[in-house]
Amino acid sequence: MNLADYDALSFDCYGTLIDWEAGIAAVLAPWAAEAGLDLSDEDLLLAYAENEAQAERDTPSALYSAVLADAFRRTGDKLGVAVSDAWAAKLGASVPDWPAFPDSADALRSLAEDYKLIILSNVHREGFAGSNARLGVAFDSIITAEDVHAYKPAPNHFDALDGALADLEVPKERLLHVAQSLFHDHVPAKRHGLPSVWINRRVDRPGWGATPEPSAEYSYDLEFPTMAAFAQAAREAKRAMTV
The missing domain is CATH 1.10.150.750 (DNA polymerase; domain 1)
Known part of the structure; x- marks a missing residue:
């Protein structure tokens, strides 16, 4: 996978950006x-x-x-x-x-230089507004459970992505999904044919924590232990295009 091949990133928020x-x-x-x-x-x-x-x-x-x-x-x-x-x-x-992970805000600011940023979150609008103040970036599109009347891994968030991408004038093949939860995000991303990156926030801890173990098929294309590591790789890929 070449991270420079994408123009938009859709993010899970809680578990990936916010330490739920x-x-x-x-x-x-x-x-x-x-x-x-x-x-x-x-x-x-x-x-x-x-x-x-x-x-x-x-x-x-x-x-x-x-x-x-x-x-x-x-x-x-x-x-x-x-x-x-x-x-x-x-x-x-x-x-x-709920606190943001220490690297989330800086990583998002870096990624915003090269990508459209989309939130795909199991939360209500009011709750995300409080979290967004901790993240410090203006997302290009925000899709919450309140908007789609369902919670991931139900397909509603990912179905709604089509409209968000059309509004942003980004082809679906130029979208990459980024998330921690295999259960909530990588299962439905696979069903929708989306490439994805696993931010493995629990890399140094055993077990599943607050996230259920996935019972359906999932996949991911790249794995990073932090948002900082992912943002650095994305930045290097984009800069390599200009050399």
């Missing part, structure tokens, strides 16, 4: 401590992962804040401890507080 595991654990960990549960952050994320995915399947038109609250309650049921409305609401409202 840190954001979720920042609420789940004090709840677990209050409830007397002796569980690590990894234990809590593993218990949580499938509950969020199931809540998204069950209520595809719900705002992400409601999905988070629902997933938290389901996680409490799984662990045998009820989640109060106050705790559920706290997780639901926490998206704007």
Whole structure:
């Protein structure tokens, strides 16, 4: 794959650009401590992962804040401890507080010099606005779960890409998808025939964390451990074209 062959990049946000595991654990960990549960952050994320995915399947038109609250309650049921409305609401409202990965903003600014940037995210518009303030770039197109009334790995986000690309006057073959989640992104990207790059943010940690293990076929064309490494490779590829 030559990264210079593409004019637009579509990104997953949470897990790729924003550290959603840190954001979720920042609420789940004090709840677990209050409830007397002796569980690590990894234990809590593993218990949580499938509950969020199931809540998204069950209520595809719900705002992400409601999905988070629902997933938290389901996680409490799984662990045998009820989640109060106050705790559920706290997780639901926490998206704007989730930190960006340290390299995300600089990487995006670098990539914006050579590519159109598109967000393809399982979130509501209000939540993404809070996260975008941490990322510091103006995306050329933003597609959220609130816009398409579904959550990845459902096809709706990727179906909506056709219209976004038409508006940006970018041919589909010049689009590259960039994401951390094999489950949420690389499975549907493969179904839609899109080349993709895996940002393997958990490269130094075992297990799946807050993301369910993929049960459907997936693929990716390149793998990088960070956005910084990907942005550097993309910049070098684009500059090589001018030599």
